[in-house]
Structures are given as structure tokens and as C-alpha cells.
Amino acid sequence: MAVTMADVARRAGTSVAVVSYVVNGGPRPVAARTRERVLAAAAELGYRRNRVAAALRSGSSGLVGVVLPDAANPYFAALGRALEAALSRSGRLTVVATTGYDAERQAEAVERILAAQPDGLVVASADGADDPAPAAADAGVPVVAVHHRPEGARAVLVAADDRAGVHAALEHLRGHGHERIAFLAGPADDGPVAERMRAWRESPAAGELLRCGYARGSAARLTAGLAARGELPRALLAATDEQAVGVLAAAAAAGVAVPERLAVAACDGTPDAAFTVPSLTAVEQPFEEVAERAVAVLLGGEEPRERPCGRLIPRRSCGCPEPGFADVLEG
Amino acid sequence: MAVTMADVARRAGTSVAVVSYVVNGGPRPVAARTRERVLAAAAELGYRRNRVAAALRSGSSGLVGVVLPDAANPYFAALGRALEAALSRSGRLTVVATTGYDAERQAEAVERILAAQPDGLVVASADGADDPAPAAADAGVPVVAVHHRPEGARAVLVAADDRAGVHAALEHLRGHGHERIAFLAGPADDGPVAERMRAWRESPAAGELLRCGYARGSAARLTAGLAARGELPRALLAATDEQAVGVLAAAAAAGVAVPERLAVAACDGTPDAAFTVPSLTAVEQPFEEVAERAVAVLLGGEEPRERPCGRLIPRRSCGCPEPGFADVLEG
């Protein structure tokens, strides 16, 4: 069986209490010679601390839950990766669950994770999902919403402020001569997409409102249909990169030149945007910053400060020259 | 504080043993009336089973670790999503850790996860990383390698057999008239990429061997350089989709027509391949099947059967007509 503190204590000729003090660096001091004997015994026996037992006793499991609509979507993949990195830096293990944008599956995922007694829960809610805060409060687990907080929810929100970015993207497209810019929204008006849409509505260049699901296939089918009927706008701001990728794919397949016939920009700014064809002009999301803050709020009890802003990265799809790959980062 | 079984037992006028039998559906039978009282008490008090305590006592935490080189790479994102879905179906929670293709970080990630007493560990090893099997065996945790098993490692491997797929891709390119096909490999000859490369070498059409890192930026820079020096091959099989995406981006930026001047195919077959410009001909990986089997081997103790094969999906980048988006799945 696995080596326990009792085994180490026996070998080192001391008590489990002292072994615990050594292994955890406290809360009591230990004589240098004793510490060495314990460390030697632990190494010889291959001792590995049992975090489950520690969790039961101390009340901290070292686990943090991350609930995402879809871990394979590049936006949530980037967000999830940033969260995992930030949690790892603070010594936590990340438990992930994917909800497929489904409210019921989200509620289930939250319950299943809460049963594991996590030290915290980060939720990127699906449109129309329940507030995870009541269940979390019930279980005594702090929760923070990232990306999107359900209507009326009590969870603290850590998310980027997209309004400035949307305005910058629209102004940029206008600079390329576009006076009517369509917006490609999601199926419902919820969360950050709704905020981006409201920002677009404020622009004098706001044109047609288009809608499709949050999947590249959905955007591709919409675009193929519009192209076939000759109803494509001249310029389009997509709410998400995922949708923009579908637009670019369908435009290419239909022989519609981007940016000449159809200028495109997007609001997610995932790492993928630099490698689409043509490269995608996008408002880059501050993933690392959002993740860092979410973890600080969750585990450090910090108050959320003003929301960080995305930054417009002009590339080829809006009409700018192709930037090339000299300055593109690895990974 | 949180509601415990003792609270429920007190309210239902019974013992914690009986509450446990009801909550877990066994291992002892409980009279229907008693069961109802327990269920009612649990509901009234908002009882939530403490899995940490159950884990300590029963030896099963309900957690399974998944170690990936990079969760934001579409290949590993798809694999991770399939694993999470399969694990969720078997009632397990997924703990993820990302290693950034680094051997040392992988060893750390494995140790951190093992401390959480998982019921199993799934590892997609980075090139040159250590075998996770000894550490896992030491902790009494079953382990399975997916995608790639380090040289000489003892871990069971569950992975697709790519040889047939590579041959099919090469034959397909030959059918488009290409008699010299370059191969874009990774920086080292390791794992599935090495297997794909060996399969390519067996082909009479094997041409030049190219190498770059497993990142789209790396492939884009290589391609841009080759294009600038007029050294681009006429046909190229990329080891991974990630690299192929970089090739397509750089080719477009350099004005190199795909497939007319440069035909491209890839070996990963991620969901992204249907939405590149032009769409990417690829050997589709059986992600779901690999994930399903990995979980069965890990938790059910099944023997790994013969490896599933990827299937070639011809799209535009090899020279076939653009398939369009009618049959593309959502998500």
C-alpha cells in the first residue's frame, strides 16, 4: 500500500505530528536534525502526501473547478488555458467540466464539482443558464463568473470591457471607407455578445443585424446562404472569432474576396486570428489578465477592479496589409 | 457549516449507516419507508455528499488526471474534450494539467495530480518526457498513455494507427498527379509524428523532409522562408493540422495558390480542418474512439485492442473540389 506519514514517522523515529510539520513547513518549528531524519525517511520510502486526507482534515482540497461551455472552442480554450496556468501558479489543481452551452448540463457540472469540495469555482456561463452562486454559497465555495454572468446573478464577474474595442473596430472599418457595417450576433441577446451588439448599435455605421449559432459551421452556412442570394454586406463585425472563421471559410468557398468584397473583423482576438486566411482583424481579449484577476478574486478575496480592455489588432481581413509572421509568437 | 450525513440521520431518525446506504444505493438494502424519510431529510437540509470524505474512506476519489502538452492546440483540445466527455459519462471528474511540451513540467504535473489520489491518469506525453508509469505505479494509480508513449515506457498506449491514413493521403496526392511529396515533421523524431514520417518514407513519392516546431507560427515562418527563396515543394503532407494551418496562412500571405501551386494535406484531422482556407484535406483522428478506449482501459481494466484507424477526408487543399458546408456538424 501507499506510504503514510505513520510509516515515515516510524522510520525517522519520531511522531506523525513532526512529520506533518516538516512536510508542510509548519505550523510548528522542528529541529534541524529531526527535519533531516524525516526528509531522509520520506525520500527512502518514497512518501507522497495524501491530499485527500489533508483536504478532509484541513478543509482545503487544493482543487478549483472551471466550468466552460466548450473547451474546444478557441476562445474558451484560451481562457481555460490561462485559468489553468494561473491556478497552477497558486498551487491549485484545475477540475474542468464542459457544458455544451446547455443550462441543465451546466447545473449538473456545478453540482458534481461542488461535491469534490473545491476551494473555488470559476464559471463561464452558457446563455440562459442558472446563476451558480446560490449552489456554491450553499456549499461554502467562493465563485466567480468569467466572460458572462447570467441575468440577475449574484456571482462576482471578472470580464473584459469590450465596448472600447468594438468602437475601435468600427472606427477602423470606417477608416477603410465602410459606412454600413453589419454585426453578426449569437442566437440570443445575452452576456458579452449582447454588450458588443449594444456598442455596435451606438455607431452611426451600424448596418444590418445578422444572427447565427456560436459555431463556425453555423456561421459558414449563414454566409454561404447570403452569398448565394447576393445579400452579403460589404463589411461585417463578428461577435466571436469562431463565427468569423466560419464567415471566412464560406466566403472563400463562394469566391467572395476578403477584404475587397467583404471586410471582416471580430471581437474575440484568440491566438487563431493571426493564422486565418486572410488573417483576422480582431479585438484581442486580455485572457491572461482576466484569468489572473479571476483567481485573485476567488482565492485572495480581492475586489474586482475596473474591467481590463481588449486592444484592436488590425490584420488583413479589414483591408490592412498582411502583417506577416515575423513577430508572431510560438505556441 | 455544511450539512453532513449525521445531520440527515438525526432529522430522519436513523443512523449515518442507513443514510449512506440510501445515498449510495447500497451496499445494504433499506426499507422503502426509511429510504423516503432519508431522502426527504436530505432534500430539506440541502445535503450534498462530501466526496473528499468518501474518497478517504473508500479509496476512490472520483478524479481522473489528464495531462496534455497544450490544451489550446486544437488537436489536444479535441482529445481533451473527448476524454472529459468519456470520463464524465463514467461519473468521473477531470483534473487537467498542461505541460507546454516541457518534460520537467510534465513530471511536476504528474506528481501534483498523483497527490490528489486520482482513480487514474491519462497522459499525452511531450516529446522527450519521462515515462509517467513508475510514479503512477508507486502511487497505486493506473495510467494510460494516449497519442504518444515515451521511448521504452511501460505505460499502456491507446492511440490511433496512422500508417494506413498516411498511405491513403499520399496515394490521394499521387492521384492528383504529385510524384514528389514533402513531409513536414516536428523538431525531433518521436511519437506519432515519427510513425507518420516512417510511413511517408515507405512511399515511392517521398520527397523532401522539412522540420519545424509544433506551432502554427513556426510552420508559417518556415513556409514564408521557403516561398521567399523559391524552394517550396509542389505537394506537402504536414504531420499535424496545427502546422498545416501555419503553412496555409503563410502561403496565402505570400500569394502562393493552394492547391494549384502547393497541395497540402495533414494527419491530425481536427474539427478545424473543415474551416481553413482552403479547407484542409486530412486524416481524421478517431478522437472519441481513442478517448472511450482509454477510459475503458483505465477504469475497466480492459486490454487495449487493435488500434483504431484514422480516415482520409479529402477537401480542397489537395486539389479536390471544395466540399461546402451543408454536412458540417455544429460545434
Add this chain to the structure above:
DNA sequence: CTGAAAGCGCTTACAG
């Protein structure tokens, strides 16, 4: 500085 002991919330033989 060190050690004996209680107890975290469960599961599960064991006795009734």
C-alpha cells in the same frame, strides 16, 4: 522542540 490524541465525514464489516 516533540508527541499522544481528537476528529474531519464518510464507508463498511459486524452484531443485532
Add this chain to the structure above:
DNA sequence: CTGAAAGCGCTTACAG
């Protein structure tokens, strides 16, 4: 069918 009790491996007051 039900209940009292041991014990999983830790952490941490408490006593020395």
C-alpha cells in the same frame, strides 16, 4: 432491515 463503531491519513490544538 438497522445501528454502533472502527478507521481511512491527515492537521492541529494541547500537554509536556
